[in-house]
Amino acid sequence: MGRLKLSHLTLTGTNAAPASVDFSPHVTVIHGPSDTGKSFIVDAIDFVLGAKELKEIPERAGYSRVLLGIELPTGEPITLARSVDGGGISLYRADIRVAPSSPADDTLAAKHSAANTKNVSRFLLDQVGLDEKQVRKNARNETHMLSFRDLTRLCLIGETEMQAEEAPGLSGNPVNKTKEVSVLKLLLSGEDDSALTAVPSAQEQKRLRGARQEVVERMLGQLESQLQDVAEPAVLTSQLGRLSRTIDEYSTVIGSLTEQRGQLLQQHNRIQSADSALRSEYSDATALRQRFALLQKQYESDLARLGMIREAGSLLGYFRRGTCVFCGAEPSSQHHNMDCGEDTTSFGVSVDSETRKTRGLLDDLRVTIESLDARIEVLRASIRKTRRDAFVLQKSIGELDATMTPRRGTFVIFSPSAAR
Structure with a gap:
């Protein structure tokens, strides 16, 4: 909780020299004979802080404005200025001790308002960290917002309050005693009364009891009108027995x-x-089918290239006897492949061998692809069948759910044989 320090009180007027009282940071003692204006200083401070009017004394003649210098908890000096005739309070963010010549930094209302912060009470409470605090005002735990006027009464003690028989901090007014004690508790503990729950007054409680009684009587009247058409106990007992038997039958059917x-x-x-397993196998099979298709294209491409090599070799004479087309050796110096019947070279044998091997792989692959395609068709048919079966089961389950769901009016006409 912050502290406000008074620095000076100054009265200014058009044709009068400023009259000022400086306050020490520690203790300031003002003394003098009676009726010389000592109490007026307290009244003037109270007036700038929001009191309704300023006391009229002869020494006040010629002065039109009261300036109150204050040091905020942050150390910033401000000056509150108010006309001696009342009205709003001007806020200057500086230490001013003469008639102000510049516009005020802000204008504050003298009266506290819970709905508006533009008043001197909310401004000063905010500076000391007590704005929007709630204090209890009566024994029913009703609360209202703390006003700076509640604190001013504890800070500005006049001669009358000093001589009063009441304890310090209390005004002696029984109506305000609860609020005054709550303010003292707030200052001592720092906790307000915002957590309290208001208790209804005796008049409100009486109204609530009357309203409850009226509601009960109305409900009783409605029940009595409904019971007029109810059958005799013997008839009701018979109906209850039939209902119990019917419920037992329905319970068996529902089970x-x-x-x-x-x-x-x-x-x-x-x-x-x-279905999940079939879909997984179908996905794997289609992926494998795509890879087999690529492999088939590769085999067919390899066979085409080998055929082209065989044809080119025949046209260029790679496979005939004579001067070697690779090294230029004469037939007498060549090493022939004796297994070829003297009509091919070993290069031609390699081409033919690779062609036979690739054609064999392609034939095997085509058989595998044919078998895989057949399996894929089987999987497609199986997936379609499982979808149809699942749909039929879902429909049957939905019909059973509809049969077991109670509907208005169906309890009377429902029969176990129909359910079966």
């Missing part, structure tokens, strides 16, 4: 339907598991 529903759910779960 059977519940068992059927559980079986359908198990079948549906198995179909879903099978």
